[in-house]
Amino acid sequence: MAHNAKYDLTVLRRHGLDVTGPIDDTLLMAWLLDPSSRSLGLKALANDLLDWPMTELSELIGSGRKQITIDQVPIAQVGAYCGADVDVTLHLFDLLAPRLAAAGLLSLYHEIERPLLPILTDMEMAGVLLDSTFLGEMSVTFTKRLAEIDAELVSVVGHPFNLRSTQQLSQVLFDEMKLPTRGLKKTASGHYSTAADVLDGLAAAGDELNTSQQRGLMLILEHRQLEKLRGTYIDALPQLVNPDTGRIHTSFSQTGAVTGRLSSSNPNLQNIPIRTEIGREIRRAIVAPPGWTLISADYSQVELRVLAHIAHEELLIEAFANDQDIHAVTASKLFGVPLETVTKQQRGLGKTINFATIYGVSAFGLSSRTELTQQQAKQFLDQYFQTYPRIRDYIEVTLQQARELGYVQTLLGRKRFFPELKSRALPVNQRMAVERAAINAPIQGTAADIMKIAMIRLHQALIDGGFQTRMLLQVHDELVLEAPPDELEPVTNVIRTTMESAYVLDAPLKVDVEVGPNWRDLESL
DNA sequence: CCATCTGGCCAC
DNA sequence: AAACGTGGCCAGATGG
Numbered sequence A: 001m002a003h004n005a006k007y008d009l010t011v012l013r014r015h016g017l018d019v020t021g022p023i024d025d026t027l028l029m030a031w032l033l034d035p036s037s038r039s040l041g042l043k044a045l046a047n048d049l050l051d052w053p054m055t056e057l058s059e060l061i062g063s064g065r066k067q068i069t070i071d072q073v074p075i076a077q078v079g080a081y082c083g084a085d086v087d088v089t090l091h092l093f094d095l096l097a098p099r100l101a102a103a104g105l106l107s108l109y110h111e112i113e114r115p116l117l118p119i120l121t122d123m124e125m126a127g128v129l130l131d132s133t134f135l136g137e138m139s140v141t142f143t144k145r146l147a148e149i150d151a152e153l154v155s156v157v158g159h160p161f162n163l164r165s166t167q168q169l170s171q172v173l174f175d176e177m178k179l180p181t182r183g184l185k186k187t188a189s190g191h192y193s194t195a196a197d198v199l200d201g202l203a204a205a206g207d208e209l210n211t212s213q214q215r216g217l218m219l220i221l222e223h224r225q226l227e228k229l230r231g232t233y234i235d236a237l238p239q240l241v242n243p244d245t246g247r248i249h250t251s252f253s254q255t256g257a258v259t260g261r262l263s264s265s266n267p268n269l270q271n272i273p274i275r276t277e278i279g280r281e282i283r284r285a286i287v288a289p290p291g292w293t294l295i296s297a298d299y300s301q302v303e304l305r306v307l308a309h310i311a312h313e314e315l316l317i318e319a320f321a322n323d324q325d326i327h328a329v330t331a332s333k334l335f336g337v338p339l340e341t342v343t344k345q346q347r348g349l350g351k352t353i354n355f356a357t358i359y360g361v362s363a364f365g366l367s368s369r370t371e372l373t374q375q376q377a378k379q380f381l382d383q384y385f386q387t388y389p390r391i392r393d394y395i396e397v398t399l400q401q402a403r404e405l406g407y408v409q410t411l412l413g414r415k416r417f418f419p420e421l422k423s424r425a426l427p428v429n430q431r432m433a434v435e436r437a438a439i440n441a442p443i444q445g446t447a448a449d450i451m452k453i454a455m456i457r458l459h460q461a462l463i464d465g466g467f468q469t470r471m472l473l474q475v476h477d478e479l480v481l482e483a484p485p486d487e488l489e490p491v492t493n494v495i496r497t498t499m500e501s502a503y504v505l506d507a508p509l510k511v512d513v514e515v516g517p518n519w520r521d522l523e524s525l
Numbered sequence B: 001c002c003a004t005c006t007g008g009c010c011a012c
Numbered sequence C: 001a002a003a004c005g006t007g008g009c010c011a012g013a014t015g016g
Helices: A005-014 A020-033 A042-049 A056-061 A075-102 A106-126 A132-157 A166-176 A196-204 A211-234 A277-285 A302-311 A314-321 A326-335 A344-359 A363-368 A374-387 A389-405 A428-464 A485-500
Strands: A128-130 A251-253 A263-265 A293-299 A407-409 A415-417 A470-474 A478-483 A511-516
Touching (some): A020 A106, A075 A106, A106 A428, A106 A470, A293 A485, A302 A314, A302 A344, A302 A428, A326 A344, A326 A374, A344 A374, A389 A407, A389 A428, A407 A428, A415 A428, A428 A485, A478 A485, A485 A511
Antiparallel strands (some): A251 A263, A293 A478, A407 A415, A470 A478
């Protein structure tokens, strides 16, 4: 039972023991009241919110251990605990429900978060099928290449050293190999950073480097990438296959993100590589069972659509209504050229600025992620806000609300509190960072709300339709399902329709559905 | 030995 | 590295 604590909980539940329900229920309520509260743990519930009866389990929790997994508790004790906590749950519910009602959060609890809970349990229990053999072969290839890099680096540097140690690496690069440190910042612990973008920058300004310095940088960057992929995914995932089910069972945390998003752990299946070709290979290992098909359904540009809706920005709404390429539209307005003549570079800049808006823009941030100087970035931003004036209004109104009320809200009423904006005087950098979070929270949070509604309705639609097709993963704007062959055509229609109608936005929701034998080789439908 | 922090980096 | 939001995991370093 030592492989996956959350999965063991679901096994207990299958045997009729309601283990997670009462606890997760109250956890959800406390989280909705303040998503950024750090005192959501069982111990906090026990000590701060009520007089938790000192069962053996809570004694164990109170014994000072910071982490506890259910497989350390004999089943008999868990059973006793379950018997004991019914009264406690009622007590907690009675305590928290009026608070939720007063905060206007009760419908969010009853209509979204609570119904979602058993669906997440279903998804965790379902798990995903992993092709461990494929990853094993990948591991061999990676290990060989890593050894080659290692050997060549030893000859370049002149002695062996631990590449994984940033301290040793910093010493090798900047003390021994004498790479230029001009303009480089030191990390908190005092040595020069060896982050990939720093090394990229050094390599790009390559004129003053000799060939062995250049070669060294390239080898280190390649080593980093391969190490990361091997350590985090290729070698880690097969170890997490549950011997009973033969599948991987992630844990979804419903209270893990302050914006209302889910998070995933043990393993995190929300950060499987996709952006580089070599990383993307790993997705071939997430497979459908023989004869079945994997379905990926993802919301297209959901956060920009949410922004267009919340801000009532007509130009954006219209572009989405006409199903136009939104980044190209932005670029065409920014550069004052017809849509058809927008170049790749121009579209790229449009994309960067569209994204930057969602995260809370600044000229500095924009210039650091583009070729633009800070001056040029400022001009582009002015032009952007002239094009989309209601977005500027949205930012202003949101910040004003955060300052006056101390919180911001999603379309469905989810709140995130910013007491520091209401009361405290902050250093300007910190204040601006908090303000960016406040600008982003309603957008990211509304997208999360919409996805949760879609999951609840889709779960029901799959039951109503008598489908065997089941939801396996959620990756913020994407759902991954597996379907038997005869259901594929009807069920993809159900998925698309359900997701697109989950919430009516002025900029209508759009879903791209893809199918295939694994998570890499998908074809659009 | 375990827990926590740090630097780095994967995703949306 | 970064004055662009939200997460989790890895290995190394550090401390009880």
